Amino acid sequence: MDEEAGPVVRPYALVGGRTRSSGDALDLVALVTATGAAPSGDFVPGPEQERILSMVSTATPVADVASELDLPLGVVRVLLGDLQDHGLISIGRASASERILKEVINGLRAL
Template sequence: MTRKEWLDDDAGPVVRPFALIGGRARSSGDDLDLIALITTTGVSPRDRADISPEQATILELAADTASVADIASDLNLALGVVRVLIGDLQDQGLVRVRPPAQVAPLPSARILKEVINGLRAL
């Protein structure tokens, strides 16, 4: 997915990331994990004008399920910006966020302390 975002090598992006999200730093997407999976809900946006080109790209990527990190990489945008964009789509009911599956239970504090004490004893 290639898009021309650069006027020339020195100019930088045509639209600065903070402008894409209206200068907001917080949204309902703030708690998204890097490996959370994003999928579309199948609901169409009420008005395509309400969706930015970046959000339209997120919807295309999420049609096949994509992680937050993959979306940020494909869009070549900062993670914070992508989280806000995804949060807005989630608020509109256009995407569903599935937290990453926990592979194994976390070790208890007692086991971690024993490992640390064992390493110090070496």
């Protein structure tokens, strides 16, 4: 208990101590999109997963989800993996055109 912040829960407690989800490793730039499906079986999304579902109505990068939730990337990957396992989100790859990649390389060289 932190007097100023109130109760503090360690991030790993949100995912039951797990450090990996059953799915594939998610890239920072992978795009997450809610499928609109209802939770199936006995799975009930937690508050953080509900926030994820509300923020990914349009394709959103994994890094942005982690930033918005203010949670470590590893925790967010587990939360996303659980949602994907239950068909509540889809994960896509970000496509970068050759022109954009060349601009990034040129920008880095300019530094």
